[in-house]
Amino acid sequence: MKPNSKVLIIAGSDSSGGAGIQADLKTVTSLGSYAMTAITAVTAQNTTGVKSITPIKSLEISNQIEFTAKDIKPNAIKIGMLHSKSVIQAVIKSLNKIKIKKIVLDPVMVAKGGSKLINDAAIIHLKKNLLKKTLLITPNIPEAEILSKIKINSKKDMIKAAKILINLGAKNVLIKGGHLKSNQMNDILLNRKTMKIFTSKKYRTKNTHGTGCTLSSAIATYLACGKDLIKSCELGIKYVNESIKSNLNLGKGSGPINHLNSIILNRKFK
Numbered sequence: 087m088k089p090n091s092k093v094l095i096i097a098g099s100d101s102s103g104g105a106g107i108q109a110d111l112k113t114v115t116s117l118g119s120y121a122m123t124a125i126t127a128v129t130a131q132n133t134t135g136v137k138s139i140t141p142i143k144s145l146e147i148s149n150q151i152e153f154t155a156k157d158i159k160p161n162a163i164k165i166g167m168l169h170s171k172s173v174i175q176a177v178i179k180s181l182n183k184i185k186i187k188k189i190v191l192d193p194v195m196v197a198k199g200g201s202k203l204i205n206d207a208a209i210i211h212l213k214k215n216l217l218k219k220t221l222l223i224t225p226n227i228p229e230a231e232i233l234s235k236i237k238i239n240s241k242k243d244m245i246k247a248a249k250i251l252i253n254l255g256a257k258n259v260l261i262k263g264g265h266l267k268s269n270q271m272n273d274i275l276l277n278r279k280t281m282k283i284f285t286s287k288k289y290r291t292k293n294t295h296g297t298g299c300t301l302s303s304a305i306a307t308y309l310a311c312g313k314d315l316i317k318s319c320e321l322g323i324k325y326v327n328e329s330i331k332s333n334l335n336l337g338k339g340s341g342p343i344n345h346l347n348s349i350i351l352n353r354k355f356k
């Protein structure tokens with residue numbers, strides 16, 4: 087099989103393999119595309135929490151993005167963990183040079199165990215300068231609350247927050263509803279013209295580490311393959327939902343989801 091498209095991932099490394107670059111690589115690969123990376127930080131972590139974070143220098147991040155994309159042009163880009171203002175500045179500068187339009191931004195802020203993955207100056211810079219460079223931003227509820235500065239307790243609040251982000255310059259916003267108390271999952275996609283609510287089943291499990299990274303990478307992959315935004319979100323949500331349902335149950339804490347669910351293994355390897 088040959089890859090269907092090429093995706094560049096700009097994100098942090100998660101040594102436990104469930105989130106960050108590792109989740110992104112598994113997602114893009116298992117959905118049949120070719121993945122490239124620009125690593126923004128290296129984290130030492132397991133399913134119970136983050137032990138340490140080592141940032142990569144901004145120039146080194148720019149080098150990875152520009153030198154890689156100059157040779158193999160990506161069809162889409164997924165952006166994850168960007169911990170500081172200078173990293174965001176460097177990424178924007180590199181994005182301006184490589185001119186790829188299909189950019190999905192997962193505004194990563196806090197790891198499952200509560201460790202902060204971005205500082206306050208970076209959040210301000212992301213809102214002011216990076217939002218408008220992207221095609222889609224995919225915050226979860228705590229991230230949407232920080233970005234919109236409103237409290238979110240309902241679907242109505244999710245729509246209100248999405249509208250605020252559109253007014254800040256985002257083209258499309260997908261707010262993920264997993265943190266709301268309800269029996270169903272409601273993810274809301276909003277732009278200036280339309281709104282679409284994706285409803286899926288909610289599984290009761292602690293093993294949801296890396297769902298945000300996985301979703302944004304899956305959407306970027308479908309976009310890279312030429313699917314439209316609504317279809318890409320629908321298929322991305324389905325992939326994450328199936329990966330949660332599979333319930334790997336690895337580690338003592340919040341374990342990873344099963345990225346392999348999309349691969350139909352050859353019989354002879356069973």
Ligand code: PXL
Pocket residue numbers: 097098099100105106107129131166167194196197198203295296297298299
């Ligand atoms: O899920 C958010 C996330 C993103 N990127 C890295 C992470 C995490 C969560 O742990 O470690 C590198």
